Amino acid sequence: MFIINKSCCSTSARVGELQTAHGTIKTPAFMPIGTYAAIKTLSTDEIKNLNYNLVLSNTYHLYLRPGTEILEKFNGLHNFMNWDGAILTDSGGYQIYSLSEFRKIDENGVEFRSHLDGSKHYFTPERIVEIQRSIGSDIMMVLDVCPPANASKEEHIKAVQTTTEWAKRCLSYLETKGPKYNFDQIISPIIQGGTSEKLRKMSAEQLIDLDAKMYAIGGLAVGEPKEDMLSVVNYLDGIMPKNKPRYLMGVGTPEDLINCISMGVDMFDCVIPTRNARNGQLFTSNGKINIRNAKFRADDSPIDSNNDNIISQNYTKAYLHHLFRTEEILGYRIATQHNLSFYNNLVTNAAKAIQKNNFLSWSKTFLNNYNN
Amino acid sequence: MFIINKSCCSTSARVGELQTAHGTIKTPAFMPIGTYAAIKTLSTDEIKNLNYNLVLSNTYHLYLRPGTEILEKFNGLHNFMNWDGAILTDSGGYQIYSLSEFRKIDENGVEFRSHLDGSKHYFTPERIVEIQRSIGSDIMMVLDVCPPANASKEEHIKAVQTTTEWAKRCLSYLETKGPKYNFDQIISPIIQGGTSEKLRKMSAEQLIDLDAKMYAIGGLAVGEPKEDMLSVVNYLDGIMPKNKPRYLMGVGTPEDLINCISMGVDMFDCVIPTRNARNGQLFTSNGKINIRNAKFRADDSPIDSNNDNIISQNYTKAYLHHLFRTEEILGYRIATQHNLSFYNNLVTNAAKAIQKNNFLSWSKTFLNNYNN
Numbered sequence: 001m002f003i004i005n006k007s008c009c010s011t012s013a014r015v016g017e018l019q020t021a022h023g024t025i026k027t028p029a030f031m032p033i034g035t036y037a038a039i040k041t042l043s044t045d046e047i048k049n050l051n052y053n054l055v056l057s058n059t060y061h062l063y064l065r066p067g068t069e070i071l072e073k074f075n076g077l078h079n080f081m082n083w084d085g086a087i088l089t090d091s092g093g094y095q096i097y098s099l100s101e102f103r104k105i106d107e108n109g110v111e112f113r114s115h116l117d118g119s120k121h122y123f124t125p126e127r128i129v130e131i132q133r134s135i136g137s138d139i140m141m142v143l144d145v146c147p148p149a150n151a152s153k154e155e156h157i158k159a160v161q162t163t164t165e166w167a168k169r170c171l172s173y174l175e176t177k178g179p180k181y182n183f184d185q186i187i188s189p190i191i192q193g194g195t196s197e198k199l200r201k202m203s204a205e206q207l208i209d210l211d212a213k214m215y216a217i218g219g220l221a222v223g224e225p226k227e228d229m230l231s232v233v234n235y236l237d238g239i240m241p242k243n244k245p246r247y248l249m250g251v252g253t254p255e256d257l258i259n260c261i262s263m264g265v266d267m268f269d270c271v272i273p274t275r276n277a278r279n280g281q282l283f284t285s286n287g288k289i290n291i292r293n294a295k296f297r298a299d300d301s302p303i304d305s306n307n308d309n310i311i312s313q314n315y316t317k318a319y320l321h322h323l324f325r326t327e328e329i330l331g332y333r334i335a336t337q338h339n340l341s342f343y344n345n346l347v348t349n350a351a352k353a354i355q356k357n358n359f360l361s362w363s364k365t366f367l368n369n370y371n372n
Numbered sequence: 373m374f375i376i377n378k379s380c381c382s383t384s385a386r387v388g389e390l391q392t393a394h395g396t397i398k399t400p401a402f403m404p405i406g407t408y409a410a411i412k413t414l415s416t417d418e419i420k421n422l423n424y425n426l427v428l429s430n431t432y433h434l435y436l437r438p439g440t441e442i443l444e445k446f447n448g449l450h451n452f453m454n455w456d457g458a459i460l461t462d463s464g465g466y467q468i469y470s471l472s473e474f475r476k477i478d479e480n481g482v483e484f485r486s487h488l489d490g491s492k493h494y495f496t497p498e499r500i501v502e503i504q505r506s507i508g509s510d511i512m513m514v515l516d517v518c519p520p521a522n523a524s525k526e527e528h529i530k531a532v533q534t535t536t537e538w539a540k541r542c543l544s545y546l547e548t549k550g551p552k553y554n555f556d557q558i559i560s561p562i563i564q565g566g567t568s569e570k571l572r573k574m575s576a577e578q579l580i581d582l583d584a585k586m587y588a589i590g591g592l593a594v595g596e597p598k599e600d601m602l603s604v605v606n607y608l609d610g611i612m613p614k615n616k617p618r619y620l621m622g623v624g625t626p627e628d629l630i631n632c633i634s635m636g637v638d639m640f641d642c643v644i645p646t647r648n649a650r651n652g653q654l655f656t657s658n659g660k661i662n663i664r665n666a667k668f669r670a671d672d673s674p675i676d677s678n679n680d681n682i683i684s685q686n687y688t689k690a691y692l693h694h695l696f697r698t699e700e701i702l703g704y705r706i707a708t709q710h711n712l713s714f715y716n717n718l719v720t721n722a723a724k725a726i727q728k729n730n731f732l733s734w735s736k737t738f739l740n741n742y743n744n
Contacts, residue, residue, distance in 0.1 A: 036698040037691070043702060066694045070670055073690075080691055298442055318445075319409070319452055322438045326408040329701055330415060 001186075001213055002245050008359045012237050012264035015351045018214075018245050020086040020138040021183035022078065023053045027245060027266035028347045030257065031056040031088060032340055033274060036065065037081040040274050041333045042340075044083040050309070050340050051348070053085040056269045059131050059141075060092030060099075063121075064114055068134040076136025076181055088139040088269075090249070091128050093190070094146045094218070105145060105162065125169035129187065133180035141216065142170040144190040149223035156194040159219075163192045164206040171210055188247060190218035195228040197235050204239045214245040217265075221250040230259055237264045254283060254346055254370060258363045261350050268347075273339035278332045280324050283342040287370050291335065296321040303334070309341035373558075373585055374617050380731045384609050384636035387723045390586075390617050392510040393555035394450065394458040395425045399617060399638035400719045402629065403428040403460060404712055405646060408437065409453040412646050413705045414712075416455040422681070422712050423720070425457035428641045431503050431513075432464030432471075435493075436486055440506040448508025448553055460511040460641075462621070463500050465562070466518045466590070477517060477534065497541040501559065505552035513588065514542040516562040521595035528566040531591075535564045536578040543582055560619060562590035567600040569607050576611045586617040589637075593622040602631055609636045626655060626718055626742060630735045633722050640719075645711035650704045652696050655714040659742050663707065668693040675706070681713035 006015040018025040032039045032047060035058045039047055047055060057077060062068075066080070074080040077087055096103050096112045103112035109124035125143045132140040143166050145159040167189040179185040189207040193199030207215065217236055220229045233248060240246055247267035248260050257268055273283065280292040285306040289296075299317035307313070315334050323331030346366075353362035378387040390397040404411045404419060407430045411419055419427060429449060434440075438452070446452040449459055468475050468484045475484035481496035497515045504512040515538050517531040539561040551557040561579040565571030579587065589608060592601045605620060612618055619639035620632050629640055645655065652664040657678040661668075671689035679685070687706050695703025718738075725734035 036694070036700055038695060038698075038700045038702045041701040041705075043705070065698055066669070066690070070690060070694070073670055073672060074688075080688075080694075082686055082691070297438070298445055300445060314454055316446075316452075318438070318442060319454070322408070322442070322452075323410060326410075326437055328408055328410040329413040329704065330410045332701065333413075333415070333705075 002243065004243070006355050008262070008354045009357045010360050011262040013261045013350070013354050013359050014264065014266070015354045016245065016266060018266075020054070021185070022084060022086040022138050025054045025086060025267075026351065028257070028261045028350055029054060029267050030343045030347050031267065031269040033269055033271055034081070035061050037062060037077060039336075040278070041329070041336045044081060044085075046337060047083075047340075048085065050337065051344050052340070054088060054138075055083065055085065056088050056090060057135070057137075058092065058095060059089045059128060059135065059137075060095040062089070062135055063092070063131050064116055068131055071136070072134050076134070078136060086138040087136070089132050089135055089137040089141060090269075091132070091141040091143045091190075092123065093144040094250070096123070097146050097148070107162070107165075109143070125166040126173045129170050129173045129177070132187075133174075133177065133185065136181050136183075137185060138183075139214070140170075140174070140185055140187040142167045142187060142189050144192060144218055146190075146192065146219050146222065147194065149194065151194065153196070156192070156196060156199050159192050159194075160199050160203040160206075163190060163203065167207055167210060167212075171212060186213045188212060188214045188216045190216045190249070191236065191240075192219045193232075194219060195224050195232055197232075200232055200236060201239060204236060208239075208241060212244070214247060215240055216247040216249055218249045220248065221252060221270075226256075229256075230263075233260050233263045233265060240264070254343075255367065257343075257346060258350065258367065261347075262359070262363070273343045274336050277335035277339040280335065282335055283339050285369055286372055291317060291320050292324050293321075303338050304342070307338070307341055307345065309338065309345075311337045312341060374615065376615070378727050380634070380726045381729045382732050383634040385633045385722070385726050385731050386636065386638070387726045388617065388638060390638070392426070392458040393557070394456060394510050397426045397458060397639075398723065400629075400633045400722055401426055401639050402715045402719050403639065403641040405641055405643055406453070407433050409434060409449060411708075412650065413701070413708045416453060416457075418709060419455075419712075420457065422709065423716050424712070426460060426510075427455065427457065428460050428462060429507070429509075430464065430467060431461045431500060431507065431509075432467040434461070434507055435464070435503050436488055440503055443508070444506050448506070450508060458510040459508070461504050461507055461509040461513060462641075463504070463513040463515045463562075464495065465516040466622070468495070469518050469520070479534070479537075481515070497538040498545045501542050501545045501549070504559075505546075505549065505557065508553050508555075509557060510555075511586070512542075512546070512557055512559040514539045514559060514561050516564060516590055518562075518564065518591050518594065519566065521566065523566065525568070528564070528568060528571055531564050531566075532571050532575040532578075535562060535575065539579055539582060539584075543584060558585045560584060560586045560588045562588045562621070563608065563612075564591045566591060567596050567604055569604075572604055572608060573611060576608060580611075580613060584616070586619060587612055588619040588621055590621045592620065593624060593642075598628075601628075602635075605632050605635045605637060612636070626715075627739065629715075629718060630722065630739065633719075634731070634735070645715045646708050649707035649711040652707065653711075654707060655711050657741055658744055663689060663692050664696050665693075675710050676714070679710070679713055679717065681710065681717075683709045684713060
């Protein structure tokens with residue numbers, strides 16, 4: 001199901017292929033985020049043309065809107081949103097922590113109020129799998145407990161313990177029920193433990209015992225210092241199984257991706273390229289720019305002459321500046337497409353460099369230009 | 373420059389071709405509105421794929437943003453917005469009336485304050501042509517005086533007189549200066565006169581004397597009763613030259629288009645298909661629907677099975693309902709594309725019916741289904 005085609009000669013980076021029910025995902029891979037069954041501003045055709053074939057959506061949000069009844073009527077999210085690529089769904093643990101003002105965790109699950117209308121809901125590990133069966137996710141995530149960076153040690157210990165118990169129940173439930181539609185669905189546990197090596201080790205080892213098909217690192221990019229994040233990923237590189245895909249949740253910047261690829265991470269998701277695009281921030285080979293800046297008012301150069309995406313070549317900085325100034329939706333679309341092409345180029349070029357045994361020098365050159 | 377290929381056997385409807393510097397426009401034609409150098413939510417590729425090759429933009433708005441200096445740097449709006457079809461620009465007379473809280477008309481032009489920052493500006497007829505030369509409009513409109521429907525008779529008389537004087541100055545200025553770039557630019561006078569047949573006749577006759585290449589009907593759809601609008605168009609059908617394109621400004625609904633095509637109108641523009649799309653209103657062969665309505669929540673039928681546009685066929689009502697409910701920009705895009713395809717189908721099918729000598733029965737069937 002996961003094949004490593006090439007390992008880097010000098011880092012833990014690797015190039016692989018993950019088979020899913022909706023196509024083969026080349027790793028390292030970045031997943032664009034389609035929280036509400038749509039990648040913000042874009043159509044699924046555009047996502048395909050940007051060479052993405054795995055997108056992330058969110059169980060918590062889809063459960064609230066459109067709801068599982070609708071998704072089941074369509075035989076799952078793929079048909080509903082007109083997308084024939086693969087889908088990974090985040091379980092909602094993080095959303096329940098970050099969006100809900102009220103949540104109560106007991107051994108059996110978590111009670112929370114919807115951030116939309118305050119209505120009460122209760123998720124058990126089994127219920128979360130059931131919802132993801134209705135969604136038809138190619139890759140499900142277990143229900144986890146995801147404390148903020150500044151949570152107490154006791155909270156982190158409890159989070160690890162509960163996350164392990166719930167992971168067991170999720171895997172066992174999916175094992176019993178099988179997939180809902182006529183294609184495979186796999187499920188990934190999530191390693192918690194904050195920034196403590198001891199807790200991360202405990203969490204990882206307990207979950208590795210479950211012999212899942214892939215593993216995720218959760219509970220990072222939740223407010224901890226960047227060096228702590230990198231330190232945890234580096235530490236886990238020595239513990240997580242080498243022969244299974246590793247997914248680092250919610251990370252990150254272009255620098256983060258390169259650093260974490262070198263530490264053996266295979267999959268990423270992050271709102272940065274899409275959310276920042278809608279604020280006018282563009283990622284280019286020479287670093288970030290904000291297209292709202294007045295200096296671009298008359299700049300007739302392409303958005304990024306080093307990006308061979310047609311969007312980045314065909315539109316000028318002056319026109320995109322104008323679209324942002326007049327708040328035209330087309331501007332948000334162009335910026336989003338450009339940023340997602342930058343991110344896809346980044347992971348694709350990293351893979352090429354690993355294949356050619358020059359990942360370190362490639363990444364050095366990339367970062368020199370980018371931070372110039 | 374304008375050829376009538378077929379005239380209806382029983383109404384004043386006709387099928388024609390208008391040559392412009394950026395392609396041949398088949399009439400009757402509907403123009404999507406791109407006020408700020410973009411058709412709201414859509415790319416120019418999408419406009420092209422919807423079979424439009426003439427769009428409307430606005431002199432007043434483009435003058436304020438991005439400004440003529442930028443447009444000149446790009447050798448005009450076509451390059452700036454990446455559009456190789458034709459462009460008609462409204463002159464701004466209507467915008468100065470409707471957006472500016474302050475404006476002062478004298479014999480020489482109009483002083484107004486920007487609706488954006490309150491800054492003072494002064495447009496003369498010559499200046500308006502000069503701005504449209506910088507824009508590189510294929511079809512310019514003269515600076516006119518466009519009073520609201522409830523203006524006094526004196527205001528309407530004055531508006532007609534001033535509009536005629538300014539039209540003369542606009543045409544003469546363009547005649548002297550010629551086009552700015554290496555392609556032809558033509559200019560259309562605008563018939564005013566409110567709902568008075570006497571004033572409309574006076575305005576039309578004075579402007580016809582100028583022997584312009586096309587003529588527009590302005591000052592309608594500004595608050596007058598629908599039957600007055602139709603009555604003015606019908607009246608002018610008997611006065612306006614048959615061998616020149618006739619453009620009815622700011623109109624209208626699908627019914628308006630059919631009625632006015634039957635009275636010899638060749639060109640239309642209106643915000644209805646695009647603006648209403650963003651509010652969830654969709655035009656279908658069976659009438660208007662609002663996709664926000666809860667009854668579409670689980671409706672897995674295509675947006676409009678009678679519209680062969682791929683957008684209308686590929687997306688379901690339930691998914692579009694969901695996108696509106698979650699305020700996803702993709703929803704506004706899909707609705708806009710659908711509505712513009714409906715409008716283009718409408719004028720294209722009207723043309724086919726005229727060609728086949730069955731315009732009246734076609735329009736009766738269309739309206740029966742539409743109003744069902």
